[in-house]
Amino acid sequence: MLFFDKYVLRNIFGDSFNPDFEGWKVNRFTLAFYGEGKKYEDDFQRTYFKNSIKPFRLALLMGIVFYALFFNLDLCLFPESKKEFVLIRFVIVIPVLLIVYLLSFTELFKKHMQIVASFVVYISSLGIIIMIYVISNLPVQYSYYSGIILVMFLGYTITKIRFVYAVLTGLLIIISYEIVIIFITRSTFEVILTSNFFLLSANITGMLLSYYLEYNERWNYFLQVQLNRERQKVEKSNIMLEKRVEERARELIDTNEQLKKEIERRKIFEREKSNLESRLFQLQKMETIGTLAGGIAHEFNNVLTPIIGYGGMLLDDLRSGDPLREDVEQILSAARQGKSIVQKVLALNSDDGRDKEPVSIKEIVHEVEGLIKISVPDNISVHNRIKTKTDIVLADKAQIVQVLINIVLNALHAMDWVGGSLNISLSNVDSNDPEIKMFSKNSVKKYVMIEISDTGKGMTKEIKERIFEPFFTTKEVGEGTGLGLSVVHGIVKNHKGFIEVESTPGKGTTFRVYLPAYLDLRRESV
């Protein structure tokens, strides 16, 4: 066996023989798959049949044609045996081949092709052997045995009989031939020797050819199977890869989306934070300015006291009609004006002890509206929108009127008295409202918010930050003292409220005054 492998198979098949390939196991004689490869056998048989059926039919047709054509040789050489040849060729062999040709189209043929094909090859050879017998009584021996070689040639190749069947068939043909020429026709030694030489070597060559063909067919089949399997594996991993890529992509998209949201949230937070910080800073600044203003007022009052005191005494001492009286009166008048300014500044900062009582902001708004409508030019429209549940505030009514008038005057000034619209609205805001939470006082539950907005020229951030500072003004010298809005701030603060300002240059300004709502406890409990 080793010898066979080493010197025959290796040389024929080269490196492809018995390769170190997992699952490649074929029987050296039958060529059938065995062991791990056994699972391939059935499928291989089916595939082999599919690939064989057409060459097989071709072989049959060639057989029929040759069998018919060679009849001419018979007629030429042995016209006297015409009957026998007609019988063998046209009554037995050709009809058998034809029938098999027809049968090859049936379903049953699939199962028995190898047996039937072997039979066909044998019958064709037997026809020739019988013809050899028929012509054996003639004086001249003709080498009709070469016909058997032709049949063998077809049988071992395009008939596609598998190696095992082909070998057995070949053996059977040789045996039949030997029986006829040795025992029946009793041919001469020379004839037996010659024909056997050629027949046997043709048979051996055919066997080798058949072996080679089937082996290759199996090897190709096996490679195809492996290839398919690998391809499937690749496809499968491709699909898995695609799936994973898709998953990763989706994850990335999700993460990206979350990141974007987070950034957005951060931005909003940052904006709110800086907004709150600047408002808080504003508040602290006003507090500081208030304290400072208080200190300055104190100093000022100390300075004004002797001026007014001495001035008064001097006036008492001057005789009526003294020209100096006029001068002293001027001094006193200026000092009193100074006193009134100081008192305004002081109002920024202090609870001046005036009595507060529950007042209706709604009524105050109507009152202020009535006052301003007289002086507002026609091209400025005034609207109000009131949507409060409670508009009662514990307040000094005159001061609240002053607050509203000061803000409204500011708004009219911002619109240059030429045109636009002035809106006053009233609503309630809960002290927990995030917008105002940091400014609202613990004791306050609800605020009454007075919103006054104009469509005037607005203010820059820098101006907005300073509008409540005493003596800060954007008006021309002599147009205003710069105390209007700081007085507003002071009054609102005295009422435990606060003010917010929103302004866009070129668009307008909105003031929001928050005053603690006065909740009537008796009414609340109902």
Added chain:
Amino acid sequence: MKKVLVVDDEPVIVKMLRRLFEREGFSVSTALNGEAALELMSKDVFNIVITDVIMPKKEGIELITTVKRDFPGTKIIAMSGGGRLSAKGYLRSAKILGADKVFMKPFDHNEMLNAVKELTGDF
């Protein structure tokens, strides 16, 4: 002659009040803070004390309380030009603690004079 004690940390105001009251025949003593005022009061009897509320060394509020307690016969006038709180706020406290009259600086000299005369019964 009625005796008046003027207390203020501003010398110019003290001087002005001294002139105002002396012109009208009062005997005027002055102090620049609450501590100095009490020292003067321990040596002499005053009909009236006119004091500022915010001063270094013993605030006016403290002085008022002490005078009210130790010299019940002495009248008190508090005056203030304001400070961290408003003048009104300080003066309200002063009034609660026993000041007979309060004045916001700057005041009318005649009103101050009339108040002193009224409180000392010197008409």
